[in-house]
Amino acid sequence: MTLIELKYVIVVAREKHFGRAAKACFVSQPTLSVAIKKLEDELGVTLFERGGTEVTVTPIGQRIVTQAQRILEASTHLKEIARQGHDPLEGPLKVGVIHTIAPYLLPKLVRKQLELTPQMPLILQENFTVRLLELLRLGEVDCAIMALPLPDSGLEIEPLYREEFVAAVPSHHRWADELSINVKDLKEETMLLLGSGHCFRDQVLEVCPEMSRFSSNDSGIQRSFEGSSLETIRHMVAAGLGITLLPKSAVPELTNDGHDLVRYIPLQDPVPSREVVLAWRRSFSRQPAIDALVKAIKQSGVFGVDML
Numbered sequence: 001m002t003l004i005e006l007k008y009v010i011v012v013a014r015e016k017h018f019g020r021a022a023k024a025c026f027v028s029q030p031t032l033s034v035a036i037k038k039l040e041d042e043l044g045v046t047l048f049e050r051g052g053t054e055v056t057v058t059p060i061g062q063r064i065v066t067q068a069q070r071i072l073e074a075s076t077h078l079k080e081i082a083r084q085g086h087d088p089l090e091g092p093l094k095v096g097v098i099h100t101i102a103p104y105l106l107p108k109l110v111r112k113q114l115e116l117t118p119q120m121p122l123i124l125q126e127n128f129t130v131r132l133l134e135l136l137r138l139g140e141v142d143c144a145i146m147a148l149p150l151p152d153s154g155l156e157i158e159p160l161y162r163e164e165f166v167a168a169v170p171s172h173h174r175w176a177d178e179l180s181i182n183v184k185d186l187k188e189e190t191m192l193l194l195g196s197g198h199c200f201r202d203q204v205l206e207v208c209p210e211m212s213r214f215s216s217n218d219s220g221i222q223r224s225f226e227g228s229s230l231e232t233i234r235h236m237v238a239a240g241l242g243i244t245l246l247p248k249s250a251v252p253e254l255t256n257d258g259h260d261l262v263r264y265i266p267l268q269d270p271v272p273s274r275e276v277v278l279a280w281r282r283s284f285s286r287q288p289a290i291d292a293l294v295k296a297i298k299q300s301g302v303f304g305v306d307m308l
Contacts, residue, residue: 003075005039006068007138008032009047013065014134016054069137076139077283087119088286093293094123096132096144100200100230101276104249105145108300116299117292129199136281143280143290145297147199155279158290159308160297164273165207166251167265168234169243176263183207183267190242192233195226200274204245207272238262247274248304275308 012021012032022029040047047061057065097106106124113122125132125141132144133153145160167181175181186208194201227233233244238261251264278297280290298307 001039001042003072005035006071008035009039009061009068010065010072010138012036012048012055013057013061016056018050018055072138073281073283076281077285088288089117089120089292091119092121092123093286093289094125094140094142095293096125096127096135096141096146098129098132098144098146098200099126099198100194100247101145101147101249102126103229103231104247105297105300105302108302109297112300113293113296116296120289120292122293128197130197136279139281142284142286143278143293145276145278147203148275148277150277150279154282156282156284158278158294160276160278160294161302161305161307162273162275163248163305164271165204165245165267166248167243167267168237168246168251168262169265170237170240171261171263172240173243173263175243175265178265180266180268183272186243186245192236192242192244193226194230194233195228200230200247203272203274207245234262245272249302251304276305 008021008025011024012018015021015024018033018036019029022032025032036047043064045060045064046058047064049056049058102124110122113120125135127135129146129150132141132146133151133155135141136144136155137153150157167175167186169175191208193204227236230246230250234246234250236242237244245267246264278290278294284290
């Protein structure tokens with residue numbers, strides 16, 4: 001039994017597909033399949049039911065997957081303990097960031113981090129919240145910058161900042177010169193949303209629940225279109241396809257000077273917002289590295305947010 005075999009088991013359980021799991025582990029499917037079969041033979045149990053388009057985890061397989069996650073966490077902890085004999089700020093820090101934060105925080109964060117702790121380069125990975133939580137459990141990232149709420153997953157949490165949402169409308173929209181917008185009026189508009197998997201999409205749907213029930217015949221909302229990123233959605237707004245909500249950090253300057261294709265308008269009280277946090281494993285032993293990252297984030301000067 002090897003740690004790499006345990007990692008394969010965890011990834012197959014997550015992906016429910018040998019091909020996708022092999023791709024995620026950067027190995028060929030035969031290599032992964034042989035390793036899984038070898039482990040099953042060694043343990044004398046069947047971990048996965050193979051058949052159809054998806055792989056199903058057996059009941060005993062699920063128990064082994066859970067234990068495998070604990071073993072991998074413990075092995076990562078051993079490496080972290082070994083590093084404690086050295087400077088905890090010496091060496092890379094693996095940081096995950098969700099898609100709707102990375103483009104707006106990272107340019108300023110990297111600059112500030114190089115100023116404060118140049119001996120601790122950041123290895124950055126952008127991904128969805130659910131995937132970053134998995135990478136944290138596997139020890140493939142040391143910490144992750146995400147937005148609340150998060151599942152109760154035994155992680156340490158440090159609040160970073162809170163940011164309000166603003167409406168983004170085309171410059172020719174009838175609201176373009178408004179000083180503020182009532183959230184209730186959004187349901188009458190063509191809304192542009194992020195695709196499934198983005199936590200910011202879920203937060204916007206909490207503000208405007210009508211969007212999750214739209215249909216072409218629903219008079220409560222005209223239509224809803226999806227984009228792959230906030231920047232794509234911003235361009236769709238500029239093209240006049242509809243309006244959207246953005247976190248304030250995604251608005252470089254709140255200047256409605258008449259030359260922009262998009263106008264950014266505050267929302268009326270109570271203004272919806274999100275809280276951004278840093279999460280890491282409780283077993284992670286480089287606490288000074290976490291503290292240094294938090295300090296760099298809070299001194300980075302992200303636009304439009306209230307540091308906590």
